[in-house]
Amino acid sequence: MLKYTLCLIRQGSKILLLNREHPAWMGCWNGIGGKIEKEEQPRSSMLREIQEETQIESPELSFKGLITWTTVEGAGFGGLYLYAAEIPDEYEYVTPIKTEEGILDWKEISWIMHPDNQGVASNVPSCLEKVLYESSCYNHHSIFSDKIMVTQISTKIDPRIEADEAMRTDYLNQYLQKYIEAGFAIK
Numbered sequence: 317m318l319k320y321t322l323c324l325i326r327q328g329s330k331i332l333l334l335n336r337e338h339p340a341w342m343g344c345w346n347g348i349g350g351k352i353e354k355e356e357q358p359r360s361s362m363l364r365e366i367q368e369e370t371q372i373e374s375p376e377l378s379f380k381g382l383i384t385w386t387t388v389e390g391a392g393f394g395g396l397y398l399y400a401a402e403i404p405d406e407y408e409y410v411t412p413i414k415t416e417e418g419i420l421d422w423k424e425i426s427w428i429m430h431p432d433n434q435g436v437a438s439n440v441p442s443c444l445e446k447v448l449y450e451s452s453c454y455n456h457h458s459i460f461s462d463k464i465m466v467t468q469i470s471t472k473i474d475p476r477i478e479a480d481e482a483m484r485t486d487y488l489n490q491y492l493q494k495y496i497e498a499g500f501a502i503k
């Protein structure tokens with residue numbers, strides 16, 4: 317159910333974002349990440365995606381929780397592991413960079429968070445403050461309708477969920493129960 321990773325890499329007042337060429341994400345700035353491969357753990361998968369997409373080697377990752385999503389139309393459930401990383405000011409990483417996946421560029425936090433900004437994956441600005449300035453982990457649950465996010469509910473979660481599979485399964489089962497009861501099909 318949690319098939320993806322996403323990392324918000326910060327340097328000073330900017331976040332490194334990727335504008336993917338993938339049709340579903342075209343024109344939309346999002347964090348670095350991708351699909352977790354079979355037999356991979358979330359953290360190692362995250363490090364692999366960062367290396368592949370940015371060439372940045374082994375940044376120090378902080379686990380920040382999950383982003384999960386459902387749709388009001390009942391099209392199922394999805395989720396990702398959310399990470400943050402910080403790159404020191406002296407590390408020179410010049411953008412824009414055109415990669416196989418799309419364009420990488422540093423974007424100002426104030427630009428990302430601006431209420432009129434429609435160019436960023438919709439559930440990133442709404443969780444960014446917690447990711448950057450809080451040490452607790454959250455599940456940011458986003459509810460979409462016709463590809464538009466209608467609401468996001470952020471609840472604290474135990475950080476051990478990242479590595480403890482039994483705890484994660486328990487959490488997701490409890491958490492999903494209310495969606496199952498409401499008639500959502502869970503993939």
Ligand SMILES: Nc1nc2c([nH]c(=O)n2[C@H]2C[C@H](O)[C@@H](COP(=O)(O)OP(=O)(O)OP(=O)(O)O)O2)c(=O)[nH]1
Nearest residue numbers: 320321322338346348349350351385396437439440
């Ligand atoms: N901000 C945000 N990111 C999302 C959501 N859903 C979702 O899959 N992502 C992220 C997870 C991954 O980092 C990325 C998936 O990108 P993708 O569609 O190119 O995945 P992919 O299977 O091709 O990945 P890859 O391993 O080939 O790189 O988007 C969402 O609702 N919000």
